[in-house]
Amino acid sequence: MASTEGCSLALSFIEDAPSAVDLPALVDTYSTLLFRIANSVLRSRTEAEDVVQDVFIRVLEHRLSLATVRDMRVWLIRIAWNLALDRKRRKRPDQLDEMFAESLASATMPADTAMEEAQRFRSVLREIERLPKAERHVLLLSAIEELGTAEIAAVLRRSESAVRALLSRARARLRERLEDRPRLKEGGKAR
């Protein structure tokens, strides 16, 4: 903790005078939120951390023009979102789910049910990947509790009503597909 404070002090000390934004405070305030956003897209904690680091390095590079940013929170979220999507394009989809589903299940469930839950999570994650892009993006951003409809709309550059409609469609489609999944499996076995 003391070393973090020392680092913050050093960083604020070497900042240029024209930059009125307190960068260590920005890191403290937004790094967890940005991590969750990147993690929901990338499904990898290490890569999500890399994205958060990239975001703040970009902030540092553009620190002189930060004063012109109207909504710092939305601006940072959009940078993290775009960086995460950019990283995700370079990964194979099957790389994403296995470990992530297990880690999520073990974090939320007792050990005896975690395996079964991890299997179900994998199915949900696979179906989320199959959703139309706009619906998938809205669903993932809506999972982050701190984000309201207005902020999601600002990040995705859509209207709030469009965001609400997309979210509703995404949930309905996902539920429908997950309900159909055992039937499809049974149909596949019968054939």
Place this chain on the structure above:
Amino acid sequence: MKDPDRTIENLLAGLRDAEPPPGMHHRILDAMLAGRATAYYSRPRLQPAIAISLACALAITIWVQHHRHIPANLRSYTTNVDAPRTKPPQTAADRTPREARTTTSRALLKPTHASEVSYAEESAGFPAPALPLTEQEKLLLRLAHRNDAQDMNLLNRNVQAQQSAKATQQFQQFFGMDTNEMRSESE
């Protein structure tokens, strides 16, 4: 799948409650510090490089301008030499090195006796060739300038008059004997 809504909610809750790895704040601040330090140290390194490049560019410009300049008397020489030709006059800087070299050696082989061109300027072969002379060109140059002093004497009227008087005198000495002397000599 039984109760898909519950599974979806659990999954989204897992995404929502994901905690960053311990020490992430510290690592981010370290990375920013390193990035800031890199930017700080890379900036002054650029300034001398830019200054040196500008100085070099300035020096080259001055050198080119200086060597492109031709004295006024030689400019008239160039104009006079090229006047009968249809081609527009070229400066030494406009020519390619090979062209400049051949033109120079041609000028040395066939000197033009324009009244305003002094011998010193002509023998200096101005403007200077762009490249060092080849062995053949050096040989031709030596041949062309071998009897320069005598050739110049021939152009001098006083020397010509003296030589003419001397030749006349020798002729008179030989053919100027009277008839009796020639007869007695033959006998």
